[in-house]
Amino acid sequence: MKLPPMTAIRHFTAAASHLSFKEAARELCVTEGAISRQIKLLEEYFGCALFLRLHRGVQLSDEGRKLYDVTDQALFQIAQVSDEILGGVSNFTLSVTTSFAIRWLMPRLSGFEALYPNIPINLQTVTYPGTVQSRRFDASIIYQLGDPSDKTSTVPENGELIMTEWLLPVCAPGYLELQTVGNDHISKTLLLKDLKNHRVIFNEPTGRDWRSWAIKSGEVELALDRALKFEHDDTAIQTAVAGHGIALANLAYVSNELSLGSLVPAVACKALPIGAHYLVTEKSKARLPHVETFREWLMTTVERFKAEIAMQPLIKQ
Numbered sequence: 498m499k500l501p502p503m504t505a506i507r508h509f510t511a512a513a514s515h516l517s518f519k520e521a522a523r524e525l526c527v528t529e530g531a532i533s534r535q536i537k538l539l540e541e542y543f544g545c546a547l548f549l550r551l552h553r554g555v556q557l558s559d560e561g562r563k564l565y566d567v568t569d570q571a572l573f574q575i576a577q578v579s580d581e582i583l584g585g586v587s588n589f590t591l592s593v594t595t596s597f598a599i600r601w602l603m604p605r606l607s608g609f610e611a612l613y614p615n616i617p618i619n620l621q622t623v624t625y626p627g628t629v630q631s632r633r634f635d636a637s638i639i640y641q642l643g644d645p646s647d648k649t650s651t652v653p654e655n656g657e658l659i660m661t662e663w664l665l666p667v668c669a670p671g672y673l674e675l676q677t678v679g680n681d682h683i684s685k686t687l688l689l690k691d692l693k694n695h696r697v698i699f700n701e702p703t704g705r706d707w708r709s710w711a712i713k714s715g716e717v718e719l720a721l722d723r724a725l726k727f728e729h730d731d732t733a734i735q736t737a738v739a740g741h742g743i744a745l746a747n748l749a750y751v752s753n754e755l756s757l758g759s760l761v762p763a764v765a766c767k768a769l770p771i772g773a774h775y776l777v778t779e780k781s782k783a784r785l786p787h788v789e790t791f792r793e794w795l796m797t798t799v800e801r802f803k804a805e806i807a808m809q810p811l812i813k814q
Contacts, residue, residue: 501539501542501543502535502538502539502542504535505535505536505538505539505542506539506568506572507525507572508521508525508527508531508532508535508536508539509535509536509539509547509561509564509565509568510565510568510569510572511524511525511532512532512536512548512555513547513548513557513561513565513568513569514565514569516554516555516556516557517554517555518532518533518536518555536548543560543564545558545560546558546560546561547560547561547564548561570779570781573781573782574781588616588617588618588619588787589616589617589618589619589635589636589787589788589791590618590619590621590634590635590636591618591619591620591621591634591635591636591637591638591791592621592622592623592634592636592637592638593620593621593622593623593637593638594622594623594638594639594640594774595622595623595729595731596640596700596729596730596731596747596750597638597640597774598620598622599622599729599730599731600730600731600734600747600749600750600751601749601750601802602638605798605802606618606620608794608798609791609794609798612794613787613790613794616787616790616791618791621634635778635779635782635785635787635788635791636776636777636778636779636782636788636791636792637776637777637778638659638774638775638776638777639653639656639774639775639777640662640772640773640774640775641653641772641773641774641775642705642709642771642772643771643772643773644661644770644771644772644773645658645661645770645773646661646770652775653775653777654777655777655778655779655780655783656775656776656777657775657776657777657778657792658773658774658775659773659774659775659776659795659796659799660749660773660774660799660802660803661770661772661773662747662749662770662771662772662773662774663747663748663749663768663769663770663771664706664710664745664746664747664748664768664769664770664771665745665746665748665762665764665766665767665768665769666692666697666710666743666744666745666746666762666763666764666766667734667737667743667744667745667746667751667754667755667760667761667762667763668737668740668742668743668744668760668761668763669737669738669739669740669759669760669761670758670759670760670761671740672737672740672742672743672763673685673686673687673761673763686761686762686763686764686765687763687764687765688764688765689714689715689717689764689765689766690717690718691764692717692718692719692720692743692764693718693719693720694720695720695742695743695763696720696723696724696725696741696742696743697719697720697721697723697724697725697742697743697744697745698724698725698727698733698736698737698741698742698743698744698745699724699725699726699727699733700727700729700730700732700733700734700744700745700746701726701727701728701729702726702727702728704721704724704726706745706771706772707719707721707724707745708721709771710745710769710771713769713771714766714769724742725741725742730746730747730750731750733745733746734746734750734751734754734760737760738754738759738760743763743764746760748768748806749802749806752805752806776792776795778792
């Protein structure tokens with residue numbers, strides 16, 4: 498049995514996982530030129546291109562993707578067996594969207610670490626996790642637009658629903674006009690038609706969630722040209738708390754703010770399901786003990802959280 502040069506395989510796998518020679522060089526602590534030379538050596542060995550060199554980066558060719566599907570799993574399994582032989586501890590590597598990590602997972606992760614101190618977590622946050630990069634991890638938590646209860650919605654390959662994203666326009670209590678009811682002063686909620694007169698806050702530059710929500714709410718008119726635009730939910734939520742406009746927030750991300758009163762519903766409407774978060778695990782890794790342990794903890798924690806927020810009248814759907 499003839500094997501390709503293994504040093505070249507390691508360099509190729511790193512470059513394929515990042516879709517970047519520069520990032521592969523950083524991971525392996527070598528020069529970018531060394532990555533290029535090893536990949537060229539491998540391409541000469543196979544007699545075909547493994548990467549498509551594009552103007553703004555590289556992509557795997559069909560042959561490269563076929564090779565990467567094998568090498569990534571093989572190197573991962575070798576690392577796992579090495580840990581067992583050496584008596585080491587298996588790390589759990591998790592890719593997770595930045596917003597889910599900051600607003601939901603990180604405040605609860607200490608609970609997992611307390612229960613399972615022998616399973617260190619290597620957490621990497623990404624804004625838009627790709628399918629190729631996710632192969633580098635034991636599991637990934639990804640976001641996908643679409644109501645999972647809709648029959649036309651599809652579950653990601655090897656994915657399992659964690660929680661639906663229920664979105665509701667929210668703002669600081671002082672942002673809206675106050676009205677007097679009895680002896681109490683409360684914030685006056687807007688009607689849907691009033692939104693066009695207020696500044697909305699994007700949680701990503703295109704306003705994707707706001708646009709989807711507006712269509713699902715009945716073609717609501719929004720002042721998109723005056724929107725404040727940010728990269729993450731956390732920044733958008735904090736901007737709303739500061740009183741700069743109306744954010745479209747995931748109820749799971751703002752349950753504390755709603756309970757404390759630093760955010761209130763801005764519009765007299767129900768929360769709408771716009772997307773969902775899923776746990777995605779490669780088939781070859783799903784049965785690993787530390788992966789199963791994390792999945793069981795995550796699902797139990799999610800169910801406990803759903804039961805808690807169901808008791809809060811402000812965020813009942």
